[in-house]
Amino acid sequence: xxxxxxxxxxxxxxxxxxxxxxxxxxxxxxxxxxxxxxxxxxxxxxxxxxxxxxxxxxxxxxxxxxxxxxxxxxxxxxxxxxxxxxxxxxxxxxxxxxxxxxxxxxxxxxxxxxxxxxxxxxxxxxxxxxxxxxxxxxxxxxxxxxxxxxxxxxxxxxxxxxxxxxxxxxxxxxxxxxxxxxxxxxxxxxxxxxxxxxxxxxxxxxxxxxxxxxxxxxxxxxxxxxxxxxxxxxxxxxxxxxxxxxxxxxxxxxxxxxxxxxxxxxxxxxxxxxxxxxxxxxxxxxxxxxxxxxxxxxxxxxxxxxxxxxxxxxxxxxxxxxxxxxxxxxxxxx
Numbered sequence: 001x002x003x004x005x006x007x008x009x010x011x012x013x014x015x016x017x018x019x020x021x022x023x024x025x026x027x028x029x030x031x032x033x034x035x036x037x038x039x040x041x042x043x044x045x046x047x048x049x050x051x052x053x054x055x056x057x058x059x060x061x062x063x064x065x066x067x068x069x070x071x072x073x074x075x076x077x078x079x080x081x082x083x084x085x086x087x088x089x090x091x092x093x094x095x096x097x098x099x100x101x102x103x104x105x106x107x108x109x110x111x112x113x114x115x116x117x118x119x120x121x122x123x124x125x126x127x128x129x130x131x132x133x134x135x136x137x138x139x140x141x142x143x144x145x146x147x148x149x150x151x152x153x154x155x156x157x158x159x160x161x162x163x164x165x166x167x168x169x170x171x172x173x174x175x176x177x178x179x180x181x182x183x184x185x186x187x188x189x190x191x192x193x194x195x196x197x198x199x200x201x202x203x204x205x206x207x208x209x210x211x212x213x214x215x216x217x218x219x220x221x222x223x224x225x226x227x228x229x230x231x232x233x234x235x236x237x238x239x240x241x242x243x244x245x246x247x248x249x250x251x252x253x254x255x256x257x258x259x260x261x262x263x264x265x266x267x268x269x270x271x272x273x274x275x276x277x278x279x280x281x282x283x284x285x286x287x288x289x290x291x292x293x294x295x296x297x298x299x300x301x302x303x304x305x306x307x308x309x310x311x312x313x314x315x316x317x318x319x320x321x322x323x324x325x326x327x328x329x330x331x332x333x334x
Contacts, residue, residue: 016229017311018200018221019138019176021079022067022241024095026234027224029081031065036224037083039217041091043192044134044151044172059086082114089130090114095200098306099139107133107171115169134172136200138309141173148185150178151193176201242312304328 016023028037038057042048047056063082080094092114096103111133118128135141142152153172156165179197195211199218202208203225212219228234300323307317314334318325328334 013226013229014311015203015225016235016238018203018225019095019097019136020238020241021095021097022238023225023228024136024200025067025079025081026228027221028093029062029065029067030224031062033220033224034060034062036217036221037062037081039192039215040196041083041085041093041134043190043196044174046190046193048190048192057085057087060084060091087130089132090118091132091134093134093136095136095138097138099137099141103135103137103141103173107135107173111169111171128168130168130170132170132172134174136174136176138176140175140177142175147178147181150175150182150197301331304332308332308334 018024018027027033028040030036037060041057041060045055045057060083063084064080067079080092082090082092084090092110094110100106111131114133115128115131118131119125142149151172151174153170155167155170157163158165174197176197179194179201183194192215195208195215195218198205198211199208199221203222208218208222212222228238304317304323308314308328314325314328318328323331
């Protein structure tokens with residue numbers, strides 16, 4: 001496959017966001033670079049060659065390495081990574097930037113499908129292998145007092161005694177927004193995992209630069225990211241994927257606004273039917289108008305923030321949001 005590079009372009013290179021599912025899969029789901037995925041998985045499971053833990057992933061076989069322009073262009077496609085380890089464990093890992101408010105149900109569904117999908121006709125239940133779903137999230141799924149718990153995992157257990165039923169099914173959630181608190185509070189999460197999460201959060205940071213000297217796989221991942229960022233075709237596909245996701249966010253916000261307005265209209269109609277006095281009715285209408293206006297403004301700011309977080313070009317962000325570049329810089333202290 002040919003790659004097109006531009007000297008002037010690479011000198012002012014901005015790295016692609018490794019959290020974008022297309023980029024994430026290009027780095028960790030490439031069969032030519034299995035060590036990168038192996039290192040990430042070992043860090044998530046807490047396996048280390050430097051401990052007494054004899055468990056360690058040494059090999060992975062990718063089950064869905066394909067990454068086509070059609071798949072990338074489909075905003076509804078799930079660019080997950082599925083692999084089988086040297087112990088025949090089946091692992092599915094997904095990077096999710098935006099909160100679609102269905103992650104718990106979705107991850108449980110994926111896990112059940114993968115687990116049940118092992119059985120063919122007349123197969124023995126005893127042959128079922130361990131299945132793990134890993135969700136790396138750029139939003140908080142668990143809102144609780146412990147803001148430093150960046151990594152959680154779940155299995156089936158007895159609610160009274162906490163006795164584990166089985167380790168054959170397991171779900172991991174990693175919440176990237178909690179990474180800073182985790183680092184500041186000397187989290188119990190292992191050092192290698194935190195270095196990988198820092199790479200995903202800010203691959204150009206000094207901490208990641210130091211990590212590249214300590215962890216060969218992080219250096220390898222950084223080199224892959226740099227090559228992807230220099231490739232004009234890859235960057236075009238990245239922007240196409242990003243635009244599709246931003247359009248989806250805009251559509252969702254539009255649908256919410258439309259639903260809100262419909263609810264307001266129905267509420268007004270209901271109020272009139274009950275005989276609300278004219279003066280009160282006008283006051284309510286005025287308050288509703290102001291509420292809608294503020295709601296639209298907040299929705300627009302939320303979209304701009306998400307686009308900036310995804311390292312979207314500011315001119316493109318301005319075009320989508322209909323807010324000038326100067327105003328965006330002023331609002332977000334850029």
